[in-house]
Amino acid sequence: MSTQEPSTGSRNQPRYRRPRALSPLREHLRDTFWFAPTAGLVLVLLLWWAASGVDQAVVGLMRADGDYAGIAELIGYADDAKTIITTVSSAMMTFIGVVFSISLVAVQMASGQFSPRVVRIFVRSRITKLTFSVFLATFVLSLLVLAAYDGETDPERVGTVPLVQSVVTMLMVALSLALFIAYVNSTLRLMRVSHVIDRISRASLALLKKQEREWDEDVVLGAETARFTHQGRAGVLRDVHIARLVRVARRRGAVLRLIPRIGDFVVPGTPVIAVHGGEGVTKKAVRHSVSVGVERTFHQDLGFGLRQLADIALRALSPAVNDPTTAVQALDRIVQFLAVAVELPLGALRHRDGEGRVRFVQAVPGWADLVDLGLTEIRGVVAGNPQVSRRMVAGLDDLLLLAPEERRGVLERHRALLVEVVERTVPDAADREFALTADRQGIG
Template structure:
């Protein structure tokens, strides 16, 4: 699938107006269909005389539809105002990049669409009502359905209030973003190891491929680009990864030979956007989660519990990766390398998760302790020596920051106790961690 088409589908799925517009069209089509049934006279007499069907006249019908239309459009404005207030609160406390998690919320979209669709339905029905002077026509079935829609809107409003009250809760936002991280990480991991990345000397003498576009690389059709490279007997080495900014005129790739069509092939396989991030991008989801923690640690908010909650989710993501390979960006065809895309990898992922949080939590004893606990849990899940060395390096960074920034000896001793627990966990696993914890309690 073309990268631009995938970006279009992703953008369409996250656009706020699509669902409300669809419900407005559905309301109009429903009104036209029910009015056709009312005009056809095919409704049985027993049904039209039933107490469940509207039996009033034209004047009453117009009044009822007018009330439904005016009330639904008024409440729709209130829903929109509440949504804007929630967006402002989210932008201030959790970061503006998390706004898309609210705008793509189907609950908000369906609520607004329900009121706008009912409003459109009432307008379409009221224009067909005729009194005695105009030639009597009262759409009984359409009026009855309009009343049902009005009651449905009442239930939707109750749902919306409860839904928004939960969505602006920071724990709910953390859970939603961490679910994005979990899904993205699980989509990355593989059971089989890919081919080795060619050494730097392999790219000597290759031609640069400039790109005059600008924006963030959000989508890449890696398979299609690898197929193209194999068909044309060339090797392509992209210089940017998903989420990186493409600067106009700067090289976007290296390639063997001088094939004029390579620039067009790269443009067709990539899609740029004005903002960073795309669905399924693990790096983007991790950055969103880290931003929540960094903002929580700012002096204006000072909410270390949120930062610790984020750390727990990041540790769970590392445990999801344990025992699995991550793609290294190498694509082969017939056992020959045809495309290399720079990937974040395990080292880059761990740096992305913990560097900014550790730097902003340097003076917070509680957060540093939780960070050490998370790294301890992660290393108990991980068996690969290189990855365990990366986790151990971050533990040393935490301990160094604690020594430099914590002036209270008791706080420093608490951090050191967790540091020793990590060391015992590295040596003896969970049993060593338990023994270290017992020794600290006796001390």
């Protein structure tokens, strides 16, 4: 099979890094908001258990030494700490409710002003999850510490003095305050469109870099021997479990191919996996390798970033918002992404096993697909917005300088269509000339 590269066993043969087995699970957990708080509660229970053990050990050692005066002193310190912890316990849940109620309002405003697709940025925010987890953990820890006070004041009869637990609780309160400051700063940044666009751009470029070494325009497959259809719920193809598919293909001596692209909407009966060569690849072996959800993700979807940037630009150019400067900022990042992708193969992704043999082939958007995705819809609404048309002209001119000959056609087509739109919608010749003058800032 032409995609197979023979393994000679030579010491000079390069070793290929296998796909990460836990990568899909990690990404799916990042798209949830329950995992981090749950993990935080488990960790704080372990922390309380350890601190409780230390408190019991300290009292036991002091009693063995006959240091009842020291135990009495510990009881006094613990009683003072109890007052603080009681206040923390009563105020923490109220604090959590107020803070995250404000956050939900901020998310709603960002969704309406930018795009509903940006809500996932707030959901995946590490600082948001960490802050929420620590707040809940502090509240639970304060309850556990209060329950540990037995009310006994006799040094000879007291079982434990929760002094270490109280200190740990106050440290958690200090951490909560520090995280609250960081959280407010992060939330305010995410409410600014420039930072949202930057986050989307960085995620898109990171995926582009991650997939760079696995592209190949000329993947030639052998005869198709089997095909499996999707049998789960209808939805968006979020990602595939590459490590599992590579492992299945290696065991059966086959090459698997993903038929739809990541981000496609699939329904039961849609063909999803094709088998080329090999023997014995069963539907059961690949059944749990395809993940379908309600929305696209950045995990393996190369076009999702451009989709979000285009949506932000379109929302900015709508009559309700009328913010061409935001559209220009989105165009800046679209041009940046295309400038990085212009010299990449952008064909099929070929995933190899540890010996370097191609085992799984995955289609990705080509160069023309990415250009059309990033520019077509914005170009259609530039009428009356010379700031946007000037920035698009400058971006196309820059990409034409970078693009190899075989990739200039789609850029020239978009430039000609942009000129046509402006000439059709702008009646005055001087205004048309102004609107089609290249300017990387739009209009300064």
